[in-house]
Amino acid sequence: MSLPESFRETLNLPVIASPMFLVSGPELVIEACKAGIVGTFPALNQRTSEGFESWLIEIQTALQAYEEETGRKAAPFGVNLIVHASNPRLAADLEICKRHKVPLIITSLGAVPDVVKQVHAYGGLVFHDVATVRHAQKAAQADVDGLIAVCAGAGGHAGVLNPFAFVSEIRQFFNGTLVLAGCLSTGRDVATAQVMGADMAYMGTRFISTQESQAVAEYKQMIVDSSAADIAYTSEISGISANFLKPSLSAAGLDPNTGKPLDAEVVTAKKELNLGEELTAPKEGASAWKSIWSAGQGVGAVHSIPCVSELISQLHEEYVEATVEYAQISREYMFKPVGRA
Known part of the structure; x- marks a missing residue:
């Protein structure tokens, strides 16, 4: 060690x-x-x-x-x-x-x-x-x-x-x-x-x-409510394969299993907002995309929202x-x- x-x-x-x-x-x-x-x-x-x-x-x-x-x-x-x-x-x-x-x-x-x-x-x-x-x-x-x-x-x-x-x-x-x-x-x-x-x-x-x-309350609760089956591994969001919460993908108008847009309007919005860019702060008007939330398959063991200590x-x-x-x-x-x- x-x-x-x-x-x-x-x-x-x-x-x-x-x-x-x-x-x-x-x-x-x-x-x-x-x-x-x-x-x-x-x-x-x-x-x-x-x-x-x-x-x-x-x-x-x-x-x-x-x-x-x-x-x-x-x-x-x-x-x-x-x-x-x-x-x-x-x-x-x-x-x-x-x-x-x-x-x-x-x-x-x-x-x-x-x-x-x-x-x-x-x-x-x-x-x-x-x-x-x-x-x-x-x-x-x-x-x-x-x-x-x-x-x-x-x-x-x-x-x-x-x-x-x-x-x-x-x-x-x-x-x-x-x-x-x-x-x-x-x-x-x-x-x-x-x-x-x-x-x-x-x-x-x-x-x-x-x-x-600093996660919003809805993000924290979604993790508590999720299991490993609720995690999707996709490169559609940022161009690099990553794990995301399926319910958050669905809420953003994306296919929960692949992360791909379900209609043309979502495709256009995704391009305009530069979704997934991690080197700059989110652009104005991109609040909907900030609700695409990442998490790992270990969510199934999370059942509470305690303080850190x-x-x-x-x-x-x-x-x-x-x-x-x-x-x-x-x-x-x-x-x-x-x-x-």
């Missing part, structure tokens, strides 16, 4: 609350870190770099106050940066991260060695999300500290690989921190990820339905129960002879 020292000192649970577009904000991040897991958010959830920096200041101020009041260390927080050339804010946002020494940078859409070097220069960590073994190998060559294996069933732009296969192949060439993403909703899921060979769990969908999430306490109880149970089960087989006498 490979966890950064800064994580070992502060985590109450090996979990990262993943950065979710238009969902993760300062309140969720602060409460996650106070409760002992890594809270993260996308830089692009703020319309401007100035707004992004204001969020960083808000988070750092709140966590510093928490540490002074309680005498306890908060868990690290992180920022997701889109490092693809199509992101015009990358340079400015990276400079802001360097100025505030953001503990963890999560990079997406390309592992860039120069970005890794700049983050390492101030003592930060870089985790990179990957959906294929080839991309994992390229990220490892870029000297990232951790890989986030985005497996089949994950919310948003998910991969198609089974987690058993993906983790096993990555571990053949990467000894850094390995984070597993995809359908992780309970403390038992977190424990299972570690038994499989991952160091941490990456949980997104479960944190959408929390009080501190309550959720993490529940996850911790489930995690401990699962690890104790596994220890008891494995002990039954530990000393039994194997093979022929």
